[in-house]
Amino acid sequence: MSVRVKLALTIFATGVVTALLVIATVLYAFQRFEREMTFQRATSFLMRITSTYDDVLELRRRRPDEFQAWLRSLVLYEPDTQLYLLDREGLVLASTGKVRLAPGFKVALGPVLAAMQSAKQDPGRTSFVMGDDPERMDADAVVAAEPLRGAAGGDTAGYLYLVAHRDSGAGSRWEALRSTFALPSLALIAGIVAVTTLLAAMVIASVTRPLQRLTEAVATLSKRGLEEGSASTTQTLLPQPTRDEFGQLTSAFEMMLATLRRQWSALRRLDHFRREGVSNLSHDLRSPLTATAACLETLDARWAGDASHAEDRRLVEVALRNTRNAARLVQSLGDLAKLDEPEFRLHRVDVDVGELLDDIGIRFAEPAGRKQIAVRVLPPDGAARPPYASLDIELFERAIANLIDNAMKFCAPGSHIELSARSKSAQVDVCVADDGPGIAEADLPFLFDRFFQSRQNVAPATGEGGKGLGLAIVKRIVELHGGEVTVDGAPEHGTRITLTLPAAPR
Numbered sequence: 001m002s003v004r005v006k007l008a009l010t011i012f013a014t015g016v017v018t019a020l021l022v023i024a025t026v027l028y029a030f031q032r033f034e035r036e037m038t039f040q041r042a043t044s045f046l047m048r049i050t051s052t053y054d055d056v057l058e059l060r061r062r063r064p065d066e067f068q069a070w071l072r073s074l075v076l077y078e079p080d081t082q083l084y085l086l087d088r089e090g091l092v093l094a095s096t097g098k099v100r101l102a103p104g105f106k107v108a109l110g111p112v113l114a115a116m117q118s119a120k121q122d123p124g125r126t127s128f129v130m131g132d133d134p135e136r137m138d139a140d141a142v143v144a145a146e147p148l149r150g151a152a153g154g155d156t157a158g159y160l161y162l163v164a165h166r167d168s169g170a171g172s173r174w175e176a177l178r179s180t181f182a183l184p185s186l187a188l189i190a191g192i193v194a195v196t197t198l199l200a201a202m203v204i205a206s207v208t209r210p211l212q213r214l215t216e217a218v219a220t221l222s223k224r225g226l227e228e229g230s231a232s233t234t235q236t237l238l239p240q241p242t243r244d245e246f247g248q249l250t251s252a253f254e255m256m257l258a259t260l261r262r263q264w265s266a267l268r269r270l271d272h273f274r275r276e277g278v279s280n281l282s283h284d285l286r287s288p289l290t291a292t293a294a295c296l297e298t299l300d301a302r303w304a305g306d307a308s309h310a311e312d313r314r315l316v317e318v319a320l321r322n323t324r325n326a327a328r329l330v331q332s333l334g335d336l337a338k339l340d341e342p343e344f345r346l347h348r349v350d351v352d353v354g355e356l357l358d359d360i361g362i363r364f365a366e367p368a369g370r371k372q373i374a375v376r377v378l379p380p381d382g383a384a385r386p387p388y389a390s391l392d393i394e395l396f397e398r399a400i401a402n403l404i405d406n407a408m409k410f411c412a413p414g415s416h417i418e419l420s421a422r423s424k425s426a427q428v429d430v431c432v433a434d435d436g437p438g439i440a441e442a443d444l445p446f447l448f449d450r451f452f453q454s455r456q457n458v459a460p461a462t463g464e465g466g467k468g469l470g471l472a473i474v475k476r477i478v479e480l481h482g483g484e485v486t487v488d489g490a491p492e493h494g495t496r497i498t499l500t501l502p503a504a505p506r
Contacts, residue, residue, distance in 0.1 A: 007208075011200040015193040022189060032128075035142050039128035042081075042144035042162045049074065049160060050146050057148055057158055060085060060094060072096045080165040082135055086145075087158045097135040107161060108132045112145040133163045141165050210246040214253065221257070275337045282334030289327040296320040332469035335398075336450070339476045346392040346480055350504040353387040353421040353428055354380050360400050361419055368404075372413035375404065378420040387421040387428040390504040391481065399477040402470040403432040403497055411436035427483075428503045433496040439489035447487055448475040474499075 053059065060067040075081045075096050085094040090106040108131065115129045131143035142164045150157040241247040241254075300316045303309035338344060354377075361377040368375045380387060400419070407417050417434045439447065450472040478485045478499050489495035 007204045008197070008201045011204075012193075012197045015197055019189045019193050035128040035130075038142045038164045039144055042142065042164050043146070046144055046146035046160050046162055050148065054149070056085065056160065057150070068094055068096075078164075082133075082163045084134065084161040084163070085158065086161050088156055090159075092134060093158070095134070099135045101134055105134060107134055109145070109159070112143060112159075112161070116145070116147075131163075133165075135163070136165075207246075210242065210250065214246070214250055218253075275340055279334055279337040282330045282337065285330045286327070286334075289323060289330060293320060293323045293327060296323060329469070332473060335473055336469060336476065339473070339480065344480070346395065348390045348392055350388055350390050351393060353389050353391070353430055353501075356391075356393065356396065357400070357419045357421055357430070360397055360404070364401075364404050364408075364417075368408055368417065371408060371411075373408055373411050373415050373417060375417045376419070378418055380421060380423075385423050387423045387430075388504045389428045389481075389501045391501070392477075395477045395480070399474045399499065400430070400432065402474050406470055407432065407434040407436060407495070423503060426503050428501045430499040430501065431496060432499075433494065435494040438493050439487070439495055444487060444489065448472055448485065 050056070059070075071083055071085065071094055075083050083096045084092055084107065086107055086109070087093055090109045092101055092105045092107060095101065111129050111131045115127070118127075128142050129144065130141065133141040133143070144162045144164070145159045147156040148158040148160060149155075241250045296316050296319055300313060300320065303313045303316070357377045361375050364375045404417060404419075411417065411434050415435050417432070420431045420433075422429045422431075448471045450469060474497075475485050478501070481501050483499060483501040485497065485499050487495065487497045489497075
C-alpha cells in the first residue's frame with residue numbers, strides 16, 4: 001500500500017470518526033436542550049399555579065372530593081405530564097395519574113431540593129433535574145417542584161411535584177428531529193466528509209508527487225546500475241529540487257548518487273587492474289614454470305637407477321612436486337581471472353547431464369583406481385524425465401573434475417565417489433558424494449571462499465593438497481550458469497556437494 005493511499009485512508013477515517021462524533025454531539029445537545037426546555041416549562045407552569053392559587057393545601061383540605069378533578073384539569077392538555085401534591089416529607093397526598101399508589105408512598109425529594117438550593121445560590125446556573133416518577137419508576141423523566149406555604153405563610157408545608165416525560169407519539173419532538181433535521185444533516189455531513197476527503201486526496205497527490213518520481217528514479221537506477229552512461233538519464237528521471245523537504249531529499253540523493261558513481265568507477269578500475277594483473281602474471285609465469293618442470297623431469301630421468309644420485313633425485317622430486325603445484329596454482333588464478341571478466345560468455349549446449357557424468361566417470365576411473373578409490377555414476381530414475389540442462393560443456397566438466405579431484409585428495413583407499421543427476425521441477429541436481437572424512441562444521445560456511453583451506457584435512461604445502469581455488473572455481477562456474485552450489489558434510493559421514501542448475505526445456 002502506497003503512502004498516498006495510507007494518507008487518504010487516514011484522512012477519510014478521521015473524517016468519518018469526526019462526523020460520527022459530530023452526530024453524537026448534536027444528538028446529545030438536542031437531548032439536553034429538550035430536557036432543559038421541558039424543565040423550564042414545568043417550572044414556569046408550577047410557578048403560575050402557585051401564584052394563582054396560594055392556598056392549594058387549604059383547597060385540598062376543604063374540598064377533597066373536588067380537588068382530584070381540579071388537579072387533573074391543570075394538566076388536561078399534557079398527556080405525558082403528571083402532577084403530584086406532596087407534603088413536606090415527600091408523601092404523595094394527591095396525583096393526576098391513573099395508577100393507584102400504595103398508601104404512604106413517598107417521593108425522593110433529594111435531587112429537587114439540591115436543585116432548589118443551587119438555584120438560590122446561583123440563579124443563572126439552573127439545570128434540569130432527573131427524579132422519581134411514582135407512576136412509572138424510570139429514570140427518563142424530568143421533574144420540577146415548587147414549595148407550598150401554609151395557610152398563615154411561614155415554612156414550607158408541601159410541594160407541587162411535576163413529572164414530564166418525552167412525548168412517545170409520532171408527532172413528538174424526537175420524531176420531528178428525525179424527519180426534518182437528522183436525515184438532511186446526515187446527508188450534509190456525508191457530503192462534507194466526501195468533499196474534504198477528495199480535496200485532501202488532491203493535496204496529497206500534489207505534495208507527494210516529487211516523492212513518487214524520486215521512488216521511480218531509484219527503482220530505475222537499481223535496474224540499470226551505476227554505469228557512467230546513466231548520468232544524463234538520472235537527471236531526467238529525478239524531479240527538479242524544490243525548497244521543501246522533498247527537494248532537500250532529492251538534492252541529497254543526487255549528491256549520494258554522484259559519490260556512489262565515483263566510488264563505483266574507482267572500484268571497477270581497481271577490479272579491472274586486479275584481473276588484468278592476475279591474468280598477465282599467470283600467463284607470464286606459465287612458461288618458466290613449464291620449462292622448470294621439464295628440466296627437473298629430465299634430471300630425474302637421467303639419474304634414475306643411479307645410486308650415487310639418490311639424494312639428488314630426492315631433492316629433484318621435492319622441487320618437481322612444488323613446481324607442479326605452483327603451475328596448477330597459476331593455472332587456477334588465470335582461470336578465475338578469465339571467469340570474472342564481465343565480457344565472459346558461456347557457450348551453452350542443451351545436453352543430457354547423465355551422459356556427461358558417464359564420460360567424466362570413465363575418465364577418472366583409472367587415476368582413482370590407482371589410489372584404490374572407486375568412481376561410480378548412479379543411473380537416473382527410469383520413471384523421471386532425463387536431466388537435460390543448457391551447459392557450457394567444457395566448464396561443467398571442469399567443475400565436476402575439480403570436485404572429484406578434491407574428493408580423491410582426502411578419501412582413503414577403499415572409499416567410493418558417486419556421481420548422479422536428477423531432474424526436479426525446473427531444475428537439475430548434480431551430486432558428487434564420497435564416504436571420506438567429511439568436513440568440519442566450522443569450515444562449511446567458508447568452503448567455497450577463495451584460498452580457503454580446511455585446517456584439519458589439507459595436505460602439507462609441499463604435498464599434493466590444493467590451494468583453496470578449486471572449489472572457488474566450481475562456485476563461479478555454477479553462478480555463471482544461473483545455479484547454486486550447496487554442501488552437506490559431517491565428520492566421519494562423508495561429503496555431498498550438490499550443483500543445482502536450471503533445466504533445459506525439452
